[in-house]
Amino acid sequence: MTDASTTAQTTTPTAVRPPSDTASGTRRAGPGDRRPTAVRPHGRRVRARVGSVLKHAGLIAFGFVMLYPLLWMLASSFKPNALIFREPGLIPTDIDLSNYTDGWNALLHPFSHYLINSALVVLGSLLGNLLSCSLAAYAFARLEFRGKRLWFAVMLMSIMLPIHVVIVPQYVLFSQLEWINTFLPLIVPKLLATDAFFIFLMVQFFRGIPRELDEAATLDGCNHLRIYLQIMLPLSMPALATTAIFTFIWTWNDFFSQLIFLTRPEMYTVPIALRTFVDSTGESSWGSLFAMSIVSLIPVFIAFLFGQKYLVKGIATTGIK
Amino acid sequence: MSVIQELSRGKQAGAVRKKGDGRWALLFLAPWFVGLALITAGPMGASLYLSFTDYDLLSAPEWVGLENYTRMFDDPRFLQSLGVTFTYVFVSVPLQLAAALGLALLLDKGMRGLALYRSVYYLPSLLGGSVAIAILWRQIFGADGLVNQVLALFGIQGQGWVSHPDYALGTLMALNVWTFGAPMVIFLAGLRQIPQMYYEAAAIDGASRWRQFRSITVPLLTPIIFFNLVLQLIEAFQSFTRAFVVSGGNGGPSDSTLLYTLYLYLKGFGSLDMGYASAMAWFLLLIIGGMTVVNFLASKYWVFYDD
Amino acid sequence: MSTTGNPRPTRRGKRLAGSAAGIAAVALTLAACGGGDSGIGGGGDDAPAAAEECPCEIRFSWWGSDSRHESTQQIIEAFEAENPDITVVPDFTDWDGYWDKLATSVAAGDTPDVITQEERYISDYSTKNVLADLGTLDIDTSKVDDGVLAGGQIEGTQYGIPTGINAYALVADPELFADAGVDVPDDTTWTWEDYVTTANAVAKGAGDGVWGTQDYGFNEAGLNVMARQRGETLFTADGELGVSEETVADFFQVSLDLVEGGGQPDAARTVEYQAAGPEGGLLGTNKGAMGVWWTNQLGALSDSSGHELELLRLPGESEGERTGMYYKPAMFYSVSADTEYPESSAKFVDFLLNSEEAAKIMLTDRGLPANTDVREAILGDLSPTDQKVADFMADIEDEIVDNPAVPPHGSAELADIMERINTEVLFERITPEEAATQLIDEINAAIAN
CATH class of the missing domain: 3.40.190.10 (Periplasmic binding protein-like II)
Incomplete structure (x- = not known):
């Protein structure tokens, strides 16, 4: 017997058996399985109701703790700069929108300029990662080829080195290509699947898709490209959504490489723009920083709010057996 | 015989059928190979070379052999950073993953307002490395912060946690756990990847929710748990931004939050000793690589692949 | 099939290094690593060989927060109005990011032409021949007190000119x-x-x-x-x-x-x-x-x-x-040793240092101006707080024995x-x-x- 099955048995000694073979349609009780106990509809419902209220109360309370720092930031963004630290309470004494108007116009370009730049970088990275990483992941998850383990190890290795020691050689490389101060150093690597994190992520998800599906497709005469396009991708919506959400957020927040590769103010992105509100050697505009941080969180929050519904469009809901 | 055994028979069959997809692999891996050759390998190789040199960024590197590597073990701050990092990784990663898995299970399905809860819990992760984090964290763990205000209600006089060498690392770990939203999202996606038919069948067989959880959810989620574990370990070892922002850039107070990568950065860019920083990076790669190999070896005993 | 096997380190290493493209990229990368040095002779002897081709573009880098960026942009515009054939490209960021970025661009041989420096780093940069000897360039420093000016000298060479004093x-x-x-x-x-x-x-x-x-x-x-x-x-x-x-x-x-x-x-x-x-x-x-x-x-x-x-x-x-x-010199203006346009860079530094127009925009943002003439000229425009600083600095002027030397590398x-x-x-x-x-x-x- 293979490792996996013995493993699964040891971790789940009393495995409940789902239908092993839907074609046969036979269902037998597993070893040690018990008959369902009688259902008690009324008592259960009341208890469920109470339980649900308690659960929501707990989740809301926990949510408040989670959000406290963000609420504080939101509150502070409405306070005049001078009062942020002198009156650090959660409820501002009076609402002052000037941090938003000042912050929006404080830099060389209106803040929307930096939002658009960030959006461009994000869009490019998003497309790049989704395409290139899923391709590579398919190879690692479903294809047999020589040196697969080795290449997989190389792939993982490439995310184990801190960026600080590769950024200088990278800068040299990109400046030879005359890519400095363009979005290319930020986007092209994503098109070439250098974010190995996502390859690994998708490999794990692809391996969760039952092989019977692509075997059936092979029998129908599908080649790997079609299996990838017509089976793997549609069935991996959660993985793709995860990749998209993460790429979005990481790129949106990535400070260091954007700082190094973008040298002209008109190319600056949100994280760089935000830093320029703070000067540890002189005077900082904390109010503007908080206000623009809130502004820049809104697109990410909306992206997540809409993106997260694709997280749940997995194999579980697509109706495939 | 269990379904799992039958599934793994399928796996064997598949393995036999697919021998040698070399050309297809080349096609699918083409972008990655190009990226590896052109963008990843060069700078990595360069940093490996630089780790054997004395390199200050401002003038040409000079070959010094293994000196950077031997110097590390006489450097008390290096050893301090190793200790801080191991504590950080081995305390905060399990806590963060447990929180992420717990909340993901709770927020999986069958509840009103799911989308909102998920988004709210995810929000803290969005702040990333914002400079605002340092201030927000002081509002919680500072001498007059939220924690001490709550403690005061119980008559306990707290102290400045964020700036005390004995507790600062704890607040940094709390910050890491606070952003459990990222692994939570991956768990959520993983939960949705489990074929519904298994649950239906189990329900017909009369298995309780708990049994379903233990016998279907957990084994089928192991690849994702494994993924999160590997990735969070790799990430935690390289944690930089939050420690940088919260400590004001120097791993203070008194080196108590001097994470490995933060020290590496201070050496490379602060002291302009990029040769040493590169050596530190490659030593870190050895640590993380070793840890990952152990992880993969161990995974054979607990991770279940449905192929 | 499984990708979970243990990698064999020796073979992996060989394969990676053995890849031709890998080597090419390393070589390409390393060739330029010492780029900061290329084109520089022994240090101070890098006077422009030929007359500069203008219209030209010079890059000016500084750190700071939003208010400084705004005023500096105005100063740049004023300079460009006076010198239509020179374009000044701004390159700014916050304090921490500034030094990371500067070191990286120097490493790649992509040094900004006019660099803002600080006493903690100027020794590092000057001893590595990144900065030009300003004495060889046409910058008028006659209105800066000798004691203040000396703050930008390392072993007798003027690598930086104080912007102002704190x-x-x-x-x-x-x-x-x-x-x-x-x-x-x-x-x-x-x-x-x-x-x-x-x-x-x-x-x-x-x-x-x-x-x-x-x-x-x-x-x-x-x-x-x-x-x-x-x-x-x-x-x-x-x-x-x-x-x-x-x-x-x-x-x-x-x-x-x-x-x-x-x-x-x-x-x-x-x-x-x-x-x-x-x-x-x-x-x-x-x-x-x-x-x-x-x-x-x-x-x-x-x-x-x-x-x-x-x-x-x-x-x-x-x-x-x-x-x-x-x-203390608040910051220094420095010029890259391998700038293509030393004359234009010098002209810009001269403008920053000596132009009354620039000073009226900058006020005390880069310290109380080092040029004592323009310091006088802006006194009337100062905010009450800055006025207080100016008065205080004048009060202690006679008590100061000397200014400390530039801290070492x-x-x-x-x-x-x-x-x-x-x-x-x-x-x-x-x-x-x-x-x-x-x-x-x-x-x-x-x-x-």
């Missing part, structure tokens, strides 16, 4: 003094002991949650002033450490006396207030009556405190052998060392005497290479 001074909040029923001390006569007793008295008089002063031990400037009052100095002109263990120990002892007497908060709070910058520190939040800051930070402090703050001389100026206070680490050791002292993990030994050892190690 002084390290004691900032006091008279309102909190009044609340506590304590008189603001006479700063021409007060001693370090007076400082401790005053701070303790304010804390006692003002009640809970208000302290006398914020700890000064995180910044080496305070140590330097104390050392100079005793006839020592932090760094000598030949780049050696010039302070005695006794002075360092006394310096840290002052902090401990203040904690013990209640004049300053406990260690954890002190570290927290230190991290909070001027806005979130004791003065900025009305929780402390005194603090030691650079004069250019008076604006930030006054704004956030909402009180009328005063500048005082540091204690001990009349107590020791001599006075210790000094003018490696001194960029000084700030971290100070902060770490001071924290250890405050938490009483080491005694001031141990701290002194440790500090001197660590600084010596940092400047050794």
Whole structure:
């Protein structure tokens, strides 16, 4: 017997058996399985109701703790700069929108300029990662080829080195290509699947898709490209959504490489723009920083709010057996 | 015989059928190979070379052999950073993953307002490395912060946690756990990847929710748990931004939050000793690589692949 | 099938290095790693060979926050209006990002033409031949005091021209003094002991949650002033450490006396207030009556405190052998040694330094202007706070004996060392005497290479 099955048995000694073979349609009780106990509809419902209220109360309370720092930031963004630290309470004494108007116009370009730049970088990275990483992941998850383990190890290795020691050689490389101060150093690597994190992520998800599906497709005469396009991708919506959400957020927040590769103010992105509100050697505009941080969180929050519904469009809901 | 055994028979069959997809692999891996050759390998190789040199960024590197590597073990701050990092990784990663898995299970399905809860819990992760984090964290763990205000209600006089060498690392770990939203999202996606038919069948067989959880959810989620574990370990070892922002850039107070990568950065860019920083990076790669190999070896005993 | 196998390190290494493309990329990368040096001769002898081709484009890099970016942009526009054939490309970011970016671009041979420098880094950059000898360029420095100008000289070569000057001074909040029923001390006569007793008295008089002063031990400037009052100095002109263990120990002892007497908060709070910058520190939040800051930070402090703050001389100026206070160059203007356009760069630096038009936009943003003529010219335009700074700087001018030499190569680490050791002292993990030994050892190690 293979490792996996013995493993699964040891971790789940009393495995409940789902239908092993839907074609046969036979269902037998597993070893040690018990008959369902009688259902008690009324008592259960009341208890469920109470339980649900308690659960929501707990989740809301926990949510408040989670959000406290963000609420504080939101509150502070409405306070005049001078009062942020002198009156650090959660409820501002009076609402002052000037941090938003000042912050929006404080830099060389209106803040929307930096939002658009960030959006461009994000869009490019998003497309790049989704395409290139899923391709590579398919190879690692479903294809047999020589040196697969080795290449997989190389792939993982490439995310184990801190960026600080590769950024200088990278800068040299990109400046030879005359890519400095363009979005290319930020986007092209994503098109070439250098974010190995996502390859690994998708490999794990692809391996969760039952092989019977692509075997059936092979029998129908599908080649790997079609299996990838017509089976793997549609069935991996959660993985793709995860990749998209993460790429979005990481790129949106990535400070260091954007700082190094973008040298002209008109190319600056949100994280760089935000830093320029703070000067540890002189005077900082904390109010503007908080206000623009809130502004820049809104697109990410909306992206997540809409993106997260694709997280749940997995194999579980697509109706495939 | 269990379904799992039958599934793994399928796996064997598949393995036999697919021998040698070399050309297809080349096609699918083409972008990655190009990226590896052109963008990843060069700078990595360069940093490996630089780790054997004395390199200050401002003038040409000079070959010094293994000196950077031997110097590390006489450097008390290096050893301090190793200790801080191991504590950080081995305390905060399990806590963060447990929180992420717990909340993901709770927020999986069958509840009103799911989308909102998920988004709210995810929000803290969005702040990333914002400079605002340092201030927000002081509002919680500072001498007059939220924690001490709550403690005061119980008559306990707290102290400045964020700036005390004995507790600062704890607040940094709390910050890491606070952003459990990222692994939570991956768990959520993983939960949705489990074929519904298994649950239906189990329900017909009369298995309780708990049994379903233990016998279907957990084994089928192991690849994702494994993924999160590997990735969070790799990430935690390289944690930089939050420690940088919260400590004001120097791993203070008194080196108590001097994470490995933060020290590496201070050496490379602060002291302009990029040769040493590169050596530190490659030593870190050895640590993380070793840890990952152990992880993969161990995974054979607990991770279940449905192929 | 499984990808979970253990990788074989030897083969993996061989394969990676063996890949032809990998080698090509490494070679390409390394060839340029020393790029910062290419094109530079022996150091100072890089005068332009031929007349410059203009119209041309020069890059000017600086750090700072939004207000500085805005005013600098206006200055650039004014310069371009006067010199239509020169375009100045701005390159700015925050303080931390600035140095990462500068080092990286120098490493790649992509150095900005006009570089803003600071005393902690200028030695590093000049000894590595990144900066041009400004003496060979056409920049008029006749209106800058020699003593101030010397702040940008390393071994006799002018690598940077001070943009303006600051002084390290004691900032006091008279309102909190009044609340506590304590008189603001006479700063021409007060001693370090007076400082401790005053701070303790304010804390006692003002009640809970208000302290006398914020700890000064995180910044080496305070140590330097104390050392100079005793006839020592932090760094000598030949780049050696010039302070005695006794002075360092006394310096840290002052902090401990203040904690013990209640004049300053406990260690954890002190570290927290230190991290909070001027806005979130004791003065900025009305929780402390005194603090030691650079004069250019008076604006930030006054704004956030909402009180009328005063500048005082540091204690001990009349107590020791001599006075210790000094003018610190706020920043330096430097020119890249391998700029294609040394003449245009010099012209721009000259404009920044000597143009009244530029000064009227910049005001005291880069310190009180180093050029004494333009300093006079802008006095009328200054805000009341800046006016106060200008008056204070004029008051101490005659008392200043000399300005310290540029700190040596490696001194960029000084700030971290100070902060770490001071924290250890405050938490009483080491005694001031141990701290002194440790500090001197660590600084010596940092400047050794």
